[in-house]
Amino acid sequence: MAHDRSTRRRRGSRAHLISRATRRRGAAAAALWAALAPSSAARADGGAARLGVPVEVPPGAWLDPAEPAPHAALAGAWNMAAPPLSVLLPSQSSGEPREKxxxxxxxxxxxxxxxxxxxxxxxxxxxxxxxxxxxxxxxxxxxxxxxxxxxxxxxxxxxxxxxxxxxxxxxxxxxxxxxxxxxxxxxxxxxxxxxxxxxxxxxxxxxxxxxxxxxxxxxxxxxxxxxxxxxxxxxxxxxxxxxxxxxxxxxxxxxxxxxxxxxxxxxxxxxxxxxxxx
Structure with a gap:
């Protein structure tokens, strides 16, 4: 019985250590995804994605197992459609062309x-x-x-x-x-x-x-x-x-x-x- 309890303690400690490591990896992945993925406001204004915007991640946050894996989320971020060129470049014309x-x-x-x-x-x-x-x-x-x-x-x-x-x-x-x-x-x-x-x-x-x-x-x-x-x-x-x-x-x-x-x-x-x- 004492052996069983000692074994459970060791297993619980290992499980606790694995759980804490998982939380740390989940928090790092969530921070990386939040930094790369466009915000909902950026999607609303014509798809002009803003990359590299810092996002606060609350302490102790961890990746929910129900969410997609980090590598799948990153693949989706890289496959986003590029914003139209007219959004990135200003108009070069000084006036409307006149009709012939x-x-x-x-x-x-x-x-x-x-x-x-x-x-x-x-x-x-x-x-x-x-x-x-x-x-x-x-x-x-x-x-x-x-x-x-x-x-x-x-x-x-x-x-x-x-x-x-x-x-x-x-x-x-x-x-x-x-x-x-x-x-x-x-x-x-x-x-x-x-x-x-x-x-x-x-x-x-x-x-x-x-x-x-x-x-x-x-x-x-x-x-x-x-x-x-x-x-x-x-x-x-x-x-x-x-x-x-x-x-x-x-x-x-x-x-x-x-x-x-x-x-x-x-x-x-x-x-x-x-x-x-x-």
């Missing part, structure tokens, strides 16, 4: 022209524009202009002269370089055709009268136009370019004495606004 459509615009520009007269000539221009907007680099446009420039009176020898340039212009613009959602830079090739009218009024002391000449004006050119659309219907622009006159007349007061010649390269700069539709 054909647009028209009419507007007005004020500019300063150089080259058709000895001094800079203020000009006013009206334009009509057709533009196939794609939201990409290839966004062709076609624009027709009508403008009138009038120079200030400038001295030529003993005379005073004034130049007036009336012209039409065609801009062909195959691309549009977008800067952000509502702005861009449009490079264009252009061609002007018109008439240049010159008036010279001589000094009355010289006994001379008013003399007028009208000559053709023809020039190709290149330009760049910066545009921004603060509203879908409003377009604001700034542009500048260079012209290369093909008709280069020489104006003089006395024969064979040149006083002003149309230069090989001229230029212009201006700004304006237009109304776009539809």
């Amino acid at each position: 459509r054909l647009r028209f615009a009419i507007g007005i520009h004020g500019s300063v022209d150089g080259g058709s007269a000895p001094t800079l000539s203020p000009a006013i221009a009206l334009f009509a524009d057709a533009w196939y907007r794609t939201g990409e680099v290839f966004s062709p446009s076609l624009r027709v202009w009508f403008s009138h420039a009038r120079s200030t009176t400038s001295p030529i020898g003993i005379a005073r002269a004034r130049f007036q340039l009336t012209k039409g212009r065609l801009d062909v613009c195959p691309v549009d370089l977008p800067l952000f959602a509502s702005a861009g830079i449009t490079p264009c090739a252009t061609y002007e055709l018109g008439v240049l009218h010159a008036e010279a009024e001589y000094d009355p002391d010289a006994g001379s009268a008013l003399t007028e000449h009208t000559r053709p004006w023809s020039t190709p050119g290149l330009l760049a136009r910066f545009h921004i659309e603060p509203a879908d219907w409003l377009r604001i622009e700034v542009q500048g370019g260079a012209m290369f006159p093909t008709v280069r007349d020489t104006y003089y007061y006395t024969p064979w004495t040149a006083t002003y010649q149309i230069p090989a390269v001229g230029g212009f700069f201006g700004a304006g606004a237009g109304v776009s539709f539809p």
